[in-house]
Amino acid sequence: MTDNEKTVTVEHVAGVPVRHPEIVAVGRHYGMTVHTCVPYDPESKGGSEATVRVAKADLVPAEANLLEEYSSFGELAAACEQFCQVVNGRVHRETCAVPAERLEAERARLHPVPQVPHTAALGTTRMVNTDQTIRFGNVRYSTPPGLVGAEVWVRADGDELVVAADLAALPLRPGWAGDGPLGLAEVARHRLSVPGNPRINLAHYPGHPQQPDGTPRPPRIKAATAAEAAFLAIGDGARAWLTEAAAAGASRVRAKMAEAVELAALAGPGVVDAALGTAAVAGRFGEGDLLSIAGYQAAGAAGGPAAVADEAHSVQPGTSAWAGFGTAAAPGQGQ
Numbered sequence: 001m002t003d004n005e006k007t008v009t010v011e012h013v014a015g016v017p018v019r020h021p022e023i024v025a026v027g028r029h030y031g032m033t034v035h036t037c038v039p040y041d042p043e044s045k046g047g048s049e050a051t052v053r054v055a056k057a058d059l060v061p062a063e064a065n066l067l068e069e070y071s072s073f074g075e076l077a078a079a080c081e082q083f084c085q086v087v088n089g090r091v092h093r094e095t096c097a098v099p100a101e102r103l104e105a106e107r108a109r110l111h112p113v114p115q116v117p118h119t120a121a122l123g124t125t126r127m128v129n130t131d132q133t134i135r136f137g138n139v140r141y142s143t144p145p146g147l148v149g150a151e152v153w154v155r156a157d158g159d160e161l162v163v164a165a166d167l168a169a170l171p172l173r174p175g176w177a178g179d180g181p182l183g184l185a186e187v188a189r190h191r192l193s194v195p196g197n198p199r200i201n202l203a204h205y206p207g208h209p210q211q212p213d214g215t216p217r218p219p220r221i222k223a224a225t226a227a228e229a230a231f232l233a234i235g236d237g238a239r240a241w242l243t244e245a246a247a248a249g250a251s252r253v254r255a256k257m258a259e260a261v262e263l264a265a266l267a268g269p270g271v272v273d274a275a276l277g278t279a280a281v282a283g284r285f286g287e288g289d290l291l292s293i294a295g296y297q298a299a300g301a302a303g304g305p306a307a308v309a310d311e312a313h314s315v316q317p318g319t320s321a322w323a324g325f326g327t328a329a330a331p332g333q334g335q
Contacts, residue, residue, distance in 0.1 A: 004036045022120055029118040031111050073158020087278035116184055122164050123155025140198035141190045163188040231257040234269050236278030260290055
């Protein structure tokens with residue numbers, strides 16, 4: 001029994017309510033018949049219009065059972081569920097029976113409902129775009145890999161957006177990261193957002209060059225030639241040098257790598273590896289920097305923190321000598 005909202009009754013023809021076809025399918029799915037009250041008839045409208053009032057009075061926990069504030073709608077729903085477990089597990093004053101036990105006895109008279117919900121309960125359908133996102137309310141939300149091109153259901157659940165998919169209907173995709181048996185399942189959940197603020201979960205993009213926390217993922221270093229393998233064999237300092245030198249846009253990187261390999265053959269890999277590590281930290285990738293650092297460390301002068309060159313300190317001569325350029329010359333002096 002419900003009111004005549006448009007989701008249930010499309011229109012009235014000669015006083016006969018025309019049901020919404022989707023709500024008819026929902027009733028057929030769950031094995032029930034949907035009835036509506038008569039418009040402007042208090043006798044038939046009272047029960048349906050009092051639903052919210054009855055729920056507030058009897059179903060929702062009273063103020064003594066609620067906190068002053070909840071961080072999310074899901075937290076409030078969990079508190080209500082916990083409250084229901086408490087009251088349904090004790091003897092009811094009117095029936096003198098435990099509601100949970102009485103429900104078990106009444107199940108013999110109730111028909112079972114399908115384990116898979118009707119698609120109307122899942123929300124509206126969306127297609128997953130090539131960037132693994134769906135649009136809901138003009139906001140992009142990310143989905144796990146393996147769903148590109150698939151149809152999913154999205155619905156607002158409190159202050160969260162729930163994305164569900166029928167895994168049994170999906171073609172086998174090597175990128176699918178879901179676990180468990182195939183079937184209808186929740187695949188993503190996001191906090192609802194507003195246009196201009198997409199919700200992207202970086203964990204949905206495991207191959208993206210960003211960590212799940214948003215920090216850049218370090219490049220994967222893998223030797224492709226014998227010369228690169230010989231340089232990387234020097235040690236961790238060589239890997240750090242290559243990463244930092246590439247990020248700094250250093251010139252003649254391959255030539256300097258070959259010079260480091262030659263120096264390692266003469267002075268030892270440990271000496272060169274330490275010098276490469278220091279050069280990476282200090283940002284020294286110029287010509288002769290590696291040899292200079294290795295000699296400085298071999299002399300035993302190293303030990304303090306590495307000095308990193310920046311824009312605040314420079315040995316470039318000043319421009320004070322050019323201050324009078326273009327001004328009139330003094331009397332008796334040439335131009």
